[in-house]
Amino acid sequence: MINNVLNTDGFYFCTDFDLTHTLQRLANTSPDFQEMSLLERADQRFVWNGNLLRELAGQPELHRFALPVIHGFIVMKPCRINGKIFEWILISRRSCFRAGVRYYVRGIDSEGHAANFVETEQIVLYEGAKASFVQTRGSMPFYWSQRPNLKYKPKPVISKTMNHMDGFQRHFDSQLLIYGKQTVLNLVNQKGSEKPLEEEFAKMSSAIAFQFLHSLTIQMGVLNVGQRIEEQAEFEKVYKNAWADNANACAVQYAGTGALKTDFTRTGKRTRWGLLMDGWNSMIRYYKNNFSDGFRQDAIDLFLGNFAVDESEGPTPLRIKKDWKFLTLPIVMLVAFSMCIVSLLLAGDTWTETLAYVMFWGSASAITATVILFNGQDFVDAPKLVHKEKMD
Numbered sequence: 108m109i110n111n112v113l114n115t116d117g118f119y120f121c122t123d124f125d126l127t128h129t130l131q132r133l134a135n136t137s138p139d140f141q142e143m144s145l146l147e148r149a150d151q152r153f154v155w156n157g158n159l160l161r162e163l164a165g166q167p168e169l170h171r172f173a174l175p176v177i178h179g180f181i182v183m184k185p186c187r188i189n190g191k192i193f194e195w196i197l198i199s200r201r202s203c204f205r206a207g208v209r210y211y212v213r214g215i216d217s218e219g220h221a222a223n224f225v226e227t228e229q230i231v232l233y234e235g236a237k238a239s240f241v242q243t244r245g246s247m248p249f250y251w252s253q254r255p256n257l258k259y260k261p262k263p264v265i266s267k268t269m270n271h272m273d274g275f276q277r278h279f280d281s282q283l284l285i286y287g288k289q290t291v292l293n294l295v296n297q298k299g300s301e302k303p304l305e306e307e308f309a310k311m312s313s314a315i316a317f318q319f320l321h322s323l324t325i326q327m328g329v330l331n332v333g334q335r336i337e338e339q340a341e342f343e344k345v346y347k348n349a350w351a352d353n354a355n356a357c358a359v360q361y362a363g364t365g366a367l368k369t370d371f372t373r374t375g376k377r378t379r380w381g382l383l384m385d386g387w388n389s390m391i392r393y394y395k396n397n398f399s400d401g402f403r404q405d406a407i408d409l410f411l412g413n414f415a416v417d418e419s420e421g422p423t424p425l426r427i428k429k430d431w432k433f434l435t436l437p438i439v440m441l442v443a444f445s446m447c448i449v450s451l452l453l454a455g456d457t458w459t460e461t462l463a464y465v466m467f468w469g470s471a472s473a474i475t476a477t478v479i480l481f482n483g484q485d486f487v488d489a490p491k492l493v494h495k496e497k498m499d
Contacts, residue, residue, distance in 0.1 A: 219277025221245030
């Protein structure tokens with residue numbers, strides 16, 4: 108299980124720079140903070156090996172060997188605009204609080220931590236000057252779930268018992284404390300199955316007086332006044348490809364495949380190859396979300412220390428006896444479907460006899476498939492350690 112986590116791309120560490128903090132946060136720290144070891148001053152939200160380093164925290168003489176590891180994506184590119192060379196860096200840090208796979212971890216926890224929270228920072232280095240722009244993303248900050256159930260897109264379920272406003276307030280209090288004034292973008296679909304999420308977010312946000320960002324642009328001398336990035340074709344290509352690579356890396360880490368529609372990010376238009384890859388990735392996601400993500404979620408929880416192994420707890424919780432439906436119904440459906448195909452290929456003496464066989468076995472297949480879908484959550488690979496409840 109540990110190897111399952113470690114074999115996922117996107118783990119980074121640095122021996123002489125604090126990857127867990129943004130340049131903005133580091134610029135506002137004291138000299139004493141700068142003298143601390145990387146382990147002592149690390150932002151614990153992004154230290155993915157924090158559980159493994161816990162025993163070393165109380166031994167200062169070992170701190171120089173204890174390097175915080177982040178999970179996400181980093182790219183550094185030398186770029187040129189108007190003949191001026193600068194370094195452009197993109198860093199995405201995945202939070203280890205409420206981390207997990209696509210469908211098994213949604214919403215927030217009691218501390219206001221949003222599921223699959225990512226802090227992304229763009230850095231520009233030019234002739235000794237430094238500029239940093241930070242943005243974050245996370246799951247809708249209230250209590251909801253979207254457990255796999257064999258359907259292509261499970262219906263989101265909003266909790267009817269939890270105090271949504273309390274969690275929502277905790278989340279944005281933390282955001283304002285860490286990042287200051289912000290611009291909040293709601294990217295949830297305003298129709299279809301996601302409409303209730305959009306409505307709940309609108310209701311929550313209307314009850315809180317949001318403070319929005321008043322942006323300040325500092326002229327660094329790279330772009331002339333009034334110039335547009337679109338006029339710099341070479342840099343625009345680097346910029347778009349880096350963001351598409353970032354989307355792919357983060358999507359693989361939580362959804363199991365690369366991101367969808369990255370062809371549009373790279374080129375500004377949909378392509379046939381992009382549509383083909385989206386179809387392929389969607390099929391892979393469906394399989395992983397339903398039949399392997401429970402194991403992945405347990406592996407993440409074990410690695411992060413969300414589940415502590417107790418030698419005296421008895422039998423392993425990873426071994427759960429399956430209900431009779433788990434094996435019986437798929438076998439019945441497979442046999443019925445096979446007989447339906449055989450009836451079509453080996454026609455009877457009359458067409459009415461053939462039709463009767465096809466209708467019987469076809470109906471048996473359809474009825475069995477309906478029963479399986481109705482009990483979909485009994486057939487998926489669900490987590491068995493921390494996120495095992497059907498509504499978390």
